[in-house]
Amino acid sequence: MSLIVQKFGGSSVADAESIKRVAKRIVATRQAGHEVVVVVSAMGDTTDELLELANQLVPAPAGRELDMLLTAGERISMALLAMAIKGLGVDARSYTGSQAGIITDPQHGAARITEVTPGRVREALDQGAVAIVAGFQGFNRGTGDITTLGRGGSDTTAVALAAALGAEVCEIYTDVDGVYSADPRVVPSARKIDVITSEEMLELASAGAKVLYIRAVEYARRHGVTLHVRSSFNNNDGTLVVNPKEGETVEEPIITGVATDLSEAKITVVGVPDIPGKAAQIFTIVAGTNANIDMIVQNVSTASTGLADISFTLPKSDAQAVITALTASQADVGFDSLQHDDQIGKLAVVGAGMRTNAGVSAKLFTALFEAGINIEMISTSEIRISVVTRADTVNEAMRVVHSAFGLDVDEVAVVHAGTGR
Amino acid sequence: MSLIVQKFGGSSVADAESIKRVAKRIVATRQAGHEVVVVVSAMGDTTDELLELANQLVPAPAGRELDMLLTAGERISMALLAMAIKGLGVDARSYTGSQAGIITDPQHGAARITEVTPGRVREALDQGAVAIVAGFQGFNRGTGDITTLGRGGSDTTAVALAAALGAEVCEIYTDVDGVYSADPRVVPSARKIDVITSEEMLELASAGAKVLYIRAVEYARRHGVTLHVRSSFNNNDGTLVVNPKEGETVEEPIITGVATDLSEAKITVVGVPDIPGKAAQIFTIVAGTNANIDMIVQNVSTASTGLADISFTLPKSDAQAVITALTASQADVGFDSLQHDDQIGKLAVVGAGMRTNAGVSAKLFTALFEAGINIEMISTSEIRISVVTRADTVNEAMRVVHSAFGLDVDEVAVVHAGTGR
Numbered sequence: 109m110s111l112i113v114q115k116f117g118g119s120s121v122a123d124a125e126s127i128k129r130v131a132k133r134i135v136a137t138r139q140a141g142h143e144v145v146v147v148v149s150a151m152g153d154t155t156d157e158l159l160e161l162a163n164q165l166v167p168a169p170a171g172r173e174l175d176m177l178l179t180a181g182e183r184i185s186m187a188l189l190a191m192a193i194k195g196l197g198v199d200a201r202s203y204t205g206s207q208a209g210i211i212t213d214p215q216h217g218a219a220r221i222t223e224v225t226p227g228r229v230r231e232a233l234d235q236g237a238v239a240i241v242a243g244f245q246g247f248n249r250g251t252g253d254i255t256t257l258g259r260g261g262s263d264t265t266a267v268a269l270a271a272a273l274g275a276e277v278c279e280i281y282t283d284v285d286g287v288y289s290a291d292p293r294v295v296p297s298a299r300k301i302d303v304i305t306s307e308e309m310l311e312l313a314s315a316g317a318k319v320l321y322i323r324a325v326e327y328a329r330r331h332g333v334t335l336h337v338r339s340s341f342n343n344n345d346g347t348l349v350v351n352p353k354e355g356e357t358v359e360e361p362i363i364t365g366v367a368t369d370l371s372e373a374k375i376t377v378v379g380v381p382d383i384p385g386k387a388a389q390i391f392t393i394v395a396g397t398n399a400n401i402d403m404i405v406q407n408v409s410t411a412s413t414g415l416a417d418i419s420f421t422l423p424k425s426d427a428q429a430v431i432t433a434l435t436a437s438q439a440d441v442g443f444d445s446l447q448h449d450d451q452i453g454k455l456a457v458v459g460a461g462m463r464t465n466a467g468v469s470a471k472l473f474t475a476l477f478e479a480g481i482n483i484e485m486i487s488t489s490e491i492r493i494s495v496v497t498r499a500d501t502v503n504e505a506m507r508v509v510h511s512a513f514g515l516d517v518d519e520v521a522v523v524h525a526g527t528g529r
Numbered sequence: 530m531s532l533i534v535q536k537f538g539g540s541s542v543a544d545a546e547s548i549k550r551v552a553k554r555i556v557a558t559r560q561a562g563h564e565v566v567v568v569v570s571a572m573g574d575t576t577d578e579l580l581e582l583a584n585q586l587v588p589a590p591a592g593r594e595l596d597m598l599l600t601a602g603e604r605i606s607m608a609l610l611a612m613a614i615k616g617l618g619v620d621a622r623s624y625t626g627s628q629a630g631i632i633t634d635p636q637h638g639a640a641r642i643t644e645v646t647p648g649r650v651r652e653a654l655d656q657g658a659v660a661i662v663a664g665f666q667g668f669n670r671g672t673g674d675i676t677t678l679g680r681g682g683s684d685t686t687a688v689a690l691a692a693a694l695g696a697e698v699c700e701i702y703t704d705v706d707g708v709y710s711a712d713p714r715v716v717p718s719a720r721k722i723d724v725i726t727s728e729e730m731l732e733l734a735s736a737g738a739k740v741l742y743i744r745a746v747e748y749a750r751r752h753g754v755t756l757h758v759r760s761s762f763n764n765n766d767g768t769l770v771v772n773p774k775e776g777e778t779v780e781e782p783i784i785t786g787v788a789t790d791l792s793e794a795k796i797t798v799v800g801v802p803d804i805p806g807k808a809a810q811i812f813t814i815v816a817g818t819n820a821n822i823d824m825i826v827q828n829v830s831t832a833s834t835g836l837a838d839i840s841f842t843l844p845k846s847d848a849q850a851v852i853t854a855l856t857a858s859q860a861d862v863g864f865d866s867l868q869h870d871d872q873i874g875k876l877a878v879v880g881a882g883m884r885t886n887a888g889v890s891a892k893l894f895t896a897l898f899e900a901g902i903n904i905e906m907i908s909t910s911e912i913r914i915s916v917v918t919r920a921d922t923v924n925e926a927m928r929v930v931h932s933a934f935g936l937d938v939d940e941v942a943v944v945h946a947g948t949g950r
Contacts, residue, residue, distance in 0.1 A: 187594045
């Protein structure tokens with residue numbers, strides 16, 4: 109009897125009808141002979157509604173109390189789901205993060221899991237019950253307080269339980285059929301990826317693919333958990349995210365997928381004295397704002413001026429704080445000016461096969477050139493190439509690149525039938 | 530520095546504005562130099578809405594899961610209240626029933642408090658913070674599960690914490706100014722009672738007065754907790770519910786108040802053989818349905834028939850189960866028939882001074898007779914006399930009895946100004 113962890117997001121349990129549908133799926137898995145642990149998010153917009161209530165009271169609610177408030181959301185969905193499953197004649201018990209042994213550090217709103225002690229979950233399984241666990245929440249032993257894991261927290265809860273319980277697979281249910289070679293809304297010829305390595309998935313997620321959260325994929329990779337991203341609206345196989353062992357042969361396409369991201373802005377520090385330590389000084393200031401820096405490019409300085417330009421990208425929402433911090437240090441650092449550009453788009457091609465294939469960059473740049481798309485920044489990792497373009501050209505860029513690397517499916521209509529998007 | 534427990538019901542925290550108002554009152558109490566523990570119910574209709582969701586899924590939700598679901602309600606209100614208090618510059622921390630040490634037996638939906646270990650609450654107070662505790666909920670050690678205390682549970686939580694922490698007073702905030710000598714909606718000349726003994730309060734609550742729950746009053750009496758029932762809409766003194774020690778002199782009016790109850794039905798078992806053990810047999814059957822029997826009257830049997838009639842009152846909602854159980858045993862018990870009457874009203878006069886005053890019954894019966902109101906059943910305790918009349922005469926009965934015992938206020942207008950009803 110294998111153990112399967114199933115994670116359902118808020119849209120899968122948005123109302124009584126949805127909860128009943130999810131309950132049926134869980135019961136089917138149980139009746140197929142599997143042990144089942146379910147991780148569930150808060151219903152639909154519950155979390156946003158609770159946040160709205162808090163904001164009506166105070167501009168910046170205390171973290172401890174905000175976590176106490178928000179964790180009510182999963183408490184509701186998990187209890188309802190357990191009732192629905194029991195209503196179908198299968199025993200089920202719901203557990204809070206704390207009861208399920210999700211132990212975290214004390215950082216409210218963005219806690220990290222430090223330990224998983226799922227004794228009660230294991231016990232419920234041993235007694236033949238389905239265990240329903242609240243996603244997104246944990247417990248800190250030092251303070252005795254409830255914590256939340258931040259964005260994508262429920263995915264992380266599911267992966268952490270799968271690792272601790274030695275699950276065969278961690279199924280992440282979503283409203284799409286799996287991970288696609290590009291966003292199907294932009295690239296109609298995008299195809300569902302059947303198997304992808306967690307390394308590639310990480311790069312795609314970092315590059316803007318929304319279907320899985322980076323943290324959950326990282327956790328899965330570190331603990332060797334196999335993920336199965338699939339639709340909650342049908343029984344089709346989705347995308348397996350696997351962790352091939354060292355030396356294990358996996359068929360690696362040169363390029364697995366293309367992702368784009370319109371959520372970033374670019375800041376350019378103009379006229380930085382080209383002397384050692386200036387970049388370190390700038391990024392120490394930036395780090396002080398807790399901004400999430402993505403790509404960094406430094407221009408070659410011209411001998412005549414001895415000045416360089418340093419550009420970096422970061423989430424649009426972090427830009428103002430960084431500009432404020434850098435402006436305050438302008439005299440100290442000695443740069444000329446700052447430029448802020450929030451009309452950029454990022455495109456990344458990801459593929460583990462890239463490692464052993466020269467010419468990927470050349471093909472990418474050629475495709476963009478032929479489409480008349482200008483490249484403003486370039487950054488590469490072992491299995492990824494990212495470029496920054498104008499925001500309004502990034503969708504066209506995704507289509508031409510997807511096509512140039514031979515990712516287009518032959519029969520578009522067949523693939524997109526019944527994806528439930 | 531004295532410790533005060535303040536309990537706010539769902540209507541006092543129904544929306545953001547109400548929560549802010551309650552927060553201001555708590556902060557004022559704290560700033561007056563008191564240690565403050567607050568017990569709070571779920572916001573407005575939250576509990577009913579959660580129940581409705583559960584009923585959309587299954588007709589009879591599992592108790593464990595229902596408790597898990599419903600306890601989300603106080604989690605929301607307590608976290609919001611703590612945020613609002615912190616927003617006013619006073620430290621506050623919210624605690625679930627479990628965190629506050631409300632230990633109960635394992636009976637879901639109607640758990641009884643077996644122990645209170647408020648270590649974390651005490652610690653918060655020692656650090657100068659206001660402690661906000663979720664009402665209505667507890668924790669069972671044996672199962673490790675969350676429980677709820679049933680109707681009036683938040684009042685009971687407040688009293689239990691007041692007892693465990695040695696509070697000076699447990700303030701129960703409500704939408705009326707205190708306990709009245711009769712329901713002011715029916716008897717305009719009713720007056721607010723300034724001081725009442727917990728014994729009298731118990732009798733009034735049992736007789737239908739809605740302002741306090743019997744369980745909470747019982748707990749307060751057993752542990753010597755002083756209650757202060759007062760309005761959350763003004764700063765007027767309300768009603769003190771006190772526990773005079775043995776031999777302590779308290780000014781005891783002969784009659785403290787009058788209460789009525791229209792929620793009961795009467796069942797008459799007609800033609801019961803007048804032989805020993807028949808009453809025991811009948812009430813063993815009735816007890817098997819868990820019905821809450823209130824008054825019991827047995828007619829004298831006539832020598833000619835050797836048959837007696839036994840009547841009893843019980844909540845209307847319990848009547849059908851009792852009729853079913855008795856009908857199934859009709860041959861065994863040997864009675865003739867059952868009569869079911871749900872058009873009865875109960876009136877009770879309560880007063881500790883009754884103990885030392887003859888003539889109370891006579892004055893009561895005379896007043897009712899003069900008003901042309903027929904008495905169908907009578908039951909007495911040491912400090913209470915209850916009568917059953919027709920449902921449609923019970924309000925008139927309350928008015929004439931209230932007047933007959935001299936309870937009417939002289940200037941009605943003054944008393945009722947600003948009661949916030």
